[in-house]
Amino acid sequence: MSGTLVDVNGVRIWKGLLSPDLQREMVGDLRDVAAVAPFRRYETPGGKKMSVRMSAAGKVGWVTDRAGYRYDALQPDGDAWPEIPATLLDAWSATSGVERMPDSCLVNFYGEGAKMGLHQDRDEADLNWPVVSISLGDDALFRVGQVTRGGPTRSVWLKSGDVAVLSGRARLAYHGIDRIRFRSSSLLADGGRINVTMRVAR
Ligand code: MD6
Ligand code: FE
Secondary structure, three states: OEEEEEEEEEEEEOOOOOOOHHHHHHHHHHHHHHHHOOOOOOOOOOOOEEHHHHHHEEOEEEEEEOOOOEEEEEEEOOOOOOOOHHHHHHHHHOOOHHHHOOOOOEEEEEEOOOEEEOOOOOOOOOOOOEEEEEEEEEEEEEEEEOOOOOOOEEEEEEEEOOEEOOOOHOOOOEEEEEEEEOOOOOOOOOOEEOOOOOEOOO
Protein backbone atom coordinates (compact mmCIF):
# COMPACT_ATOMS: atom_id res chain seq x y z
CA MET A 1 0.00 0.00 0.00
CA SER A 2 1.37 3.43 -0.94
CA GLY A 3 -0.14 6.85 -1.49
CA THR A 4 0.17 10.60 -0.85
CA LEU A 5 -0.90 12.09 2.46
CA VAL A 6 -3.21 15.12 2.51
CA ASP A 7 -4.28 17.00 5.67
CA VAL A 8 -7.78 18.50 5.70
CA ASN A 9 -8.51 20.29 9.00
CA GLY A 10 -6.49 17.61 10.81
CA VAL A 11 -8.10 14.67 9.00
CA ARG A 12 -5.33 12.70 7.31
CA ILE A 13 -6.23 11.33 3.89
CA TRP A 14 -4.09 8.80 2.08
CA LYS A 15 -4.86 9.43 -1.59
CA GLY A 16 -4.63 6.38 -3.83
CA LEU A 17 -3.52 4.05 -1.04
CA LEU A 18 -5.37 0.95 -2.23
CA SER A 19 -4.51 -0.62 -5.60
CA PRO A 20 -7.33 -1.41 -8.05
CA ASP A 21 -6.79 -5.14 -7.40
CA LEU A 22 -7.10 -4.65 -3.64
CA GLN A 23 -10.20 -2.48 -4.13
CA ARG A 24 -11.82 -5.27 -6.17
CA GLU A 25 -10.91 -7.80 -3.49
CA MET A 26 -12.48 -5.59 -0.82
CA VAL A 27 -15.68 -5.24 -2.85
CA GLY A 28 -15.88 -9.05 -3.11
CA ASP A 29 -15.40 -9.36 0.66
CA LEU A 30 -18.10 -6.73 1.24
CA ARG A 31 -20.52 -8.68 -0.94
CA ASP A 32 -20.01 -11.59 1.47
CA VAL A 33 -20.66 -9.22 4.40
CA ALA A 34 -23.87 -7.99 2.76
CA ALA A 35 -25.04 -11.58 2.22
CA VAL A 36 -25.12 -11.96 6.03
CA ALA A 37 -25.94 -8.35 7.00
CA PRO A 38 -28.03 -6.80 4.20
CA PHE A 39 -27.87 -3.07 3.48
CA ARG A 40 -30.73 -1.38 5.32
CA ARG A 41 -32.17 2.13 5.24
CA TYR A 42 -32.34 3.25 8.86
CA GLU A 43 -34.47 5.91 10.45
CA THR A 44 -32.81 8.61 12.54
CA PRO A 45 -34.10 9.22 16.07
CA GLY A 46 -35.95 12.18 14.51
CA GLY A 47 -37.87 9.79 12.24
CA LYS A 48 -36.18 10.65 8.92
CA LYS A 49 -35.12 7.87 6.54
CA MET A 50 -31.42 8.14 5.71
CA SER A 51 -30.51 8.20 1.99
CA VAL A 52 -27.44 6.03 2.66
CA ARG A 53 -27.97 2.25 3.06
CA MET A 54 -26.02 0.60 5.86
CA SER A 55 -24.55 -2.77 6.70
CA ALA A 56 -21.93 -3.65 9.31
CA ALA A 57 -19.42 -6.24 10.48
CA GLY A 58 -17.64 -6.97 13.75
CA LYS A 59 -18.62 -7.79 17.33
CA VAL A 60 -21.03 -4.86 17.28
CA GLY A 61 -22.71 -2.92 14.48
CA TRP A 62 -23.92 0.67 14.39
CA VAL A 63 -27.69 0.95 14.10
CA THR A 64 -30.25 3.70 14.48
CA ASP A 65 -34.01 3.86 14.93
CA ARG A 66 -36.52 5.96 16.85
CA ALA A 67 -34.83 4.83 20.09
CA GLY A 68 -31.51 6.45 19.09
CA TYR A 69 -28.04 5.81 17.66
CA ARG A 70 -26.13 2.91 19.21
CA TYR A 71 -23.81 -0.07 18.77
CA ASP A 72 -25.66 -3.38 18.97
CA ALA A 73 -24.32 -6.95 19.14
CA LEU A 74 -27.26 -8.05 16.98
CA GLN A 75 -28.73 -6.96 13.66
CA PRO A 76 -32.30 -5.60 13.67
CA ASP A 77 -33.49 -9.12 12.66
CA GLY A 78 -31.68 -10.71 15.64
CA ASP A 79 -28.75 -12.27 13.75
CA ALA A 80 -25.10 -11.71 14.70
CA TRP A 81 -22.94 -9.50 12.46
CA PRO A 82 -20.37 -11.12 10.13
CA GLU A 83 -16.65 -10.86 10.88
CA ILE A 84 -14.63 -7.92 9.61
CA PRO A 85 -12.82 -9.06 6.42
CA ALA A 86 -9.01 -9.38 6.69
CA THR A 87 -8.47 -7.07 3.71
CA LEU A 88 -10.12 -4.26 5.67
CA LEU A 89 -8.28 -5.06 8.91
CA ASP A 90 -4.99 -4.83 6.98
CA ALA A 91 -5.89 -1.27 5.91
CA TRP A 92 -6.58 -0.42 9.58
CA SER A 93 -3.17 -1.78 10.62
CA ALA A 94 -1.44 0.18 7.86
CA THR A 95 -3.02 3.55 8.70
CA SER A 96 -4.51 3.73 12.21
CA GLY A 97 -1.22 4.07 14.12
CA VAL A 98 -2.53 1.87 16.94
CA GLU A 99 -2.01 -1.81 17.83
CA ARG A 100 -5.57 -2.37 19.06
CA MET A 101 -7.85 -3.83 16.37
CA PRO A 102 -11.34 -2.49 15.57
CA ASP A 103 -14.42 -4.30 16.90
CA SER A 104 -16.86 -2.62 14.53
CA CYS A 105 -17.01 -1.84 10.83
CA LEU A 106 -19.81 0.27 9.38
CA VAL A 107 -20.47 -0.17 5.66
CA ASN A 108 -22.30 2.71 3.93
CA PHE A 109 -23.70 2.45 0.41
CA TYR A 110 -24.42 5.64 -1.55
CA GLY A 111 -26.66 5.24 -4.58
CA GLU A 112 -27.41 8.12 -6.98
CA GLY A 113 -28.37 11.23 -4.98
CA ALA A 114 -27.40 9.85 -1.56
CA LYS A 115 -25.55 12.11 0.88
CA MET A 116 -24.69 12.39 4.55
CA GLY A 117 -25.13 15.52 6.63
CA LEU A 118 -22.40 17.03 8.79
CA HIS A 119 -21.98 14.94 11.94
CA GLN A 120 -19.49 13.88 14.59
CA ASP A 121 -18.66 10.23 15.26
CA ARG A 122 -19.13 10.05 19.02
CA ASP A 123 -21.16 6.92 19.77
CA GLU A 124 -17.98 4.99 20.65
CA ALA A 125 -17.18 4.34 24.32
CA ASP A 126 -13.61 5.71 24.15
CA LEU A 127 -13.19 8.60 21.71
CA ASN A 128 -9.39 8.37 21.84
CA TRP A 129 -9.29 5.49 19.36
CA PRO A 130 -9.08 6.56 15.71
CA VAL A 131 -11.65 5.95 12.98
CA VAL A 132 -10.33 4.65 9.64
CA SER A 133 -12.46 5.27 6.55
CA ILE A 134 -12.10 3.57 3.14
CA SER A 135 -13.70 4.87 -0.06
CA LEU A 136 -14.67 2.48 -2.88
CA GLY A 137 -16.48 3.33 -6.10
CA ASP A 138 -17.78 6.72 -7.15
CA ASP A 139 -16.10 10.02 -6.15
CA ALA A 140 -17.57 11.77 -3.11
CA LEU A 141 -17.32 15.38 -1.97
CA PHE A 142 -16.15 15.10 1.66
CA ARG A 143 -16.58 18.18 3.85
CA VAL A 144 -14.57 18.56 7.06
CA GLY A 145 -15.27 21.24 9.65
CA GLN A 146 -14.12 21.86 13.20
CA VAL A 147 -14.77 20.05 16.48
CA THR A 148 -17.55 22.54 17.16
CA ARG A 149 -20.55 23.01 14.86
CA GLY A 150 -20.59 26.02 12.56
CA GLY A 151 -16.88 26.67 12.04
CA PRO A 152 -15.15 26.97 8.65
CA THR A 153 -15.14 23.82 6.53
CA ARG A 154 -12.88 22.48 3.81
CA SER A 155 -13.89 20.03 1.11
CA VAL A 156 -12.00 17.37 -0.77
CA TRP A 157 -13.04 14.77 -3.34
CA LEU A 158 -12.59 11.24 -1.96
CA LYS A 159 -11.82 8.77 -4.73
CA SER A 160 -11.89 5.01 -4.86
CA GLY A 161 -8.90 3.66 -2.94
CA ASP A 162 -8.47 6.70 -0.68
CA VAL A 163 -8.23 6.09 3.09
CA ALA A 164 -9.06 8.80 5.65
CA VAL A 165 -8.07 8.69 9.32
CA LEU A 166 -9.84 10.69 12.03
CA SER A 167 -7.56 10.78 15.07
CA GLY A 168 -6.04 13.18 17.55
CA ARG A 169 -7.54 16.67 17.44
CA ALA A 170 -9.61 15.75 14.35
CA ARG A 171 -11.27 12.70 15.93
CA LEU A 172 -14.34 14.77 16.76
CA ALA A 173 -14.29 17.02 13.69
CA TYR A 174 -17.65 17.52 11.99
CA HIS A 175 -17.71 15.85 8.58
CA GLY A 176 -20.15 14.73 5.91
CA ILE A 177 -20.68 13.86 2.25
CA ASP A 178 -22.31 16.63 0.20
CA ARG A 179 -22.78 14.52 -2.93
CA ILE A 180 -21.32 11.78 -5.07
CA ARG A 181 -20.46 11.86 -8.77
CA PHE A 182 -22.66 8.98 -9.83
CA ARG A 183 -20.90 6.55 -12.22
CA SER A 184 -17.55 8.38 -12.02
CA SER A 185 -15.93 5.03 -11.16
CA SER A 186 -16.34 1.63 -12.81
CA LEU A 187 -15.47 -0.36 -9.66
CA LEU A 188 -19.13 -1.09 -8.88
CA ALA A 189 -20.97 -2.40 -11.96
CA ASP A 190 -24.20 -0.54 -11.13
CA GLY A 191 -22.48 2.62 -9.92
CA GLY A 192 -22.55 4.10 -6.44
CA ARG A 193 -20.09 4.37 -3.60
CA ILE A 194 -19.20 2.22 -0.61
CA ASN A 195 -17.62 3.80 2.45
CA VAL A 196 -16.23 1.56 5.17
CA THR A 197 -15.45 2.99 8.61
CA MET A 198 -13.67 0.88 11.23
CA ARG A 199 -13.75 1.75 14.90
CA VAL A 200 -13.07 0.57 18.43
CA ALA A 201 -16.66 0.94 19.61
CA ARG A 202 -16.53 -0.74 23.04
C1 MD6 B 1 -18.33 8.78 4.09
N1 MD6 B 1 -17.65 9.13 6.32
O1 MD6 B 1 -17.18 8.91 3.71
C2 MD6 B 1 -18.75 9.22 5.45
N2 MD6 B 1 -16.83 8.99 9.76
O2 MD6 B 1 -19.21 8.30 3.39
C3 MD6 B 1 -17.79 9.29 7.64
O3 MD6 B 1 -18.85 9.56 8.15
C4 MD6 B 1 -16.61 9.12 8.47
O4 MD6 B 1 -15.06 9.28 6.66
C5 MD6 B 1 -15.80 8.82 10.60
C6 MD6 B 1 -14.51 8.80 10.15
C7 MD6 B 1 -14.25 8.93 8.83
C8 MD6 B 1 -15.31 9.11 7.95
FE1 FE C 1 -18.68 9.81 10.27
